[in-house]
Amino acid sequence: MNLRIYISQKLSTEQIAKKYGCNHVTIIYKMGKYGIKSRGHLGLTPPIKISKEKLEYLYHGRKLSAVKIAKILHRSKGGIERKINNFNIPTRNVDNRACKYKKFDFSGDLSEKAYMIGFRIGDLYITQTKNLILAHCSTTKRNQIRLIKNLFSPYTPSHIAIAKRGTFEITTHLNKTFSFLLPKQDDIELWILENPQYFWAFFAGYSDAEGSLHLSRINKGKYIKNCATFEISSYDKNILRKLSAGLSQFNIQSKQPYVCHPKGTPCVYSKYFSSDDSWRLVVSRKDCLWKLINFWEKYSRHKDKQTAIERVRRNIILRNQLPYCHKINLSVPKII
Numbered sequence: 001m002n003l004r005i006y007i008s009q010k011l012s013t014e015q016i017a018k019k020y021g022c023n024h025v026t027i028i029y030k031m032g033k034y035g036i037k038s039r040g041h042l043g044l045t046p047p048i049k050i051s052k053e054k055l056e057y058l059y060h061g062r063k064l065s066a067v068k069i070a071k072i073l074h075r076s077k078g079g080i081e082r083k084i085n086n087f088n089i090p091t092r093n094v095d096n097r098a099c100k101y102k103k104f105d106f107s108g109d110l111s112e113k114a115y116m117i118g119f120r121i122g123d124l125y126i127t128q129t130k131n132l133i134l135a136h137c138s139t140t141k142r143n144q145i146r147l148i149k150n151l152f153s154p155y156t157p158s159h160i161a162i163a164k165r166g167t168f169e170i171t172t173h174l175n176k177t178f179s180f181l182l183p184k185q186d187d188i189e190l191w192i193l194e195n196p197q198y199f200w201a202f203f204a205g206y207s208d209a210e211g212s213l214h215l216s217r218i219n220k221g222k223y224i225k226n227c228a229t230f231e232i233s234s235y236d237k238n239i240l241r242k243l244s245a246g247l248s249q250f251n252i253q254s255k256q257p258y259v260c261h262p263k264g265t266p267c268v269y270s271k272y273f274s275s276d277d278s279w280r281l282v283v284s285r286k287d288c289l290w291k292l293i294n295f296w297e298k299y300s301r302h303k304d305k306q307t308a309i310e311r312v313r314r315n316i317i318l319r320n321q322l323p324y325c326h327k328i329n330l331s332v333p334k335i336i
Helices: 013-020 024-033 052-061 066-073 077-086 110-123 142-152 176-181 196-210 237-248 286-299 303-321
Strands: 125-128 133-139 158-162 168-174 211-220 223-234 255-261 278-283
Touching: 013 024, 052 066, 052 077, 066 077, 110 133, 110 142, 110 176, 110 196, 133 142, 133 176, 142 158, 142 168, 142 303, 168 176, 196 211, 196 223, 196 237, 196 286, 211 303, 223 237, 223 286, 223 303, 237 255, 237 278, 278 286, 286 303
Parallel strands: none
Antiparallel strands: 125 133, 133 168, 158 168, 211 223, 223 278, 255 278
16 A cells, blocks of 8 residues: 555545545554654645635535535545534534435325335335435345336435345435335225226235236146136235225225235245234136236336236136137226
């Protein structure tokens, strides 16, 4: 580590730290260890010439950080911070502190809001700091990460990391206009239930997180066929009941939500036990499933779910052509 560049090239301690991939405090420690005096002591650093009014305007008026002001004045961040203290300029509180990435307010689109609420209840962990809403998800599915990244990309970038256990960890820092994501309740708000578009947007968000579509081989007399089924299994029994009631408004019949895994029973493919009763909503009738996948597809953002929807669509079309199957109307339903 050549610290003489501090004198010869007049680099700052922060610039040297960046060059060697360490903290500027480490550079200051090393300089003291090797007897290298700071330029301030050598009289090589000219004083920062800025009035209190101008510094206050940059810091409070334009809300620039000390780092940005330092770049404008070609001085160090520490020097700007000392100048702020010397002028007795009040520092900004946490709520007004500058963030690394700019954060935009939520658009106000209610369909988007309904989708986000549904997806949040299903798969997002939301917490709040003093001035930020933190959305976090841990998953092994790449398309889940892409969904979340794209969902919040109009508002701020997301941070993605890979944990030691092999899962993808994605965290997004949002501003307070996303506080509607904070509640995690076993309920669907009335404004969502009363509007068909908002209902299906919520359904898509919740189903992108919790729903599944699969094909099962069944024997029916002398015939063997693949039949598609839609399922949601979760602890949210009230949400499942309201979804079932909402689906019936579109003539989509579902089995009444029932307990599929009682509390305390082993979870499937896991050493853990169910912490509460797990409930299940099922739609399997061909005509009902046809309506459901067409409505879901309109609002779905999950690539894996869209692939499953297409697979089920092909299955229903094929079954509809078989001579021993009941024919249904395959026109695309419209949301009223």
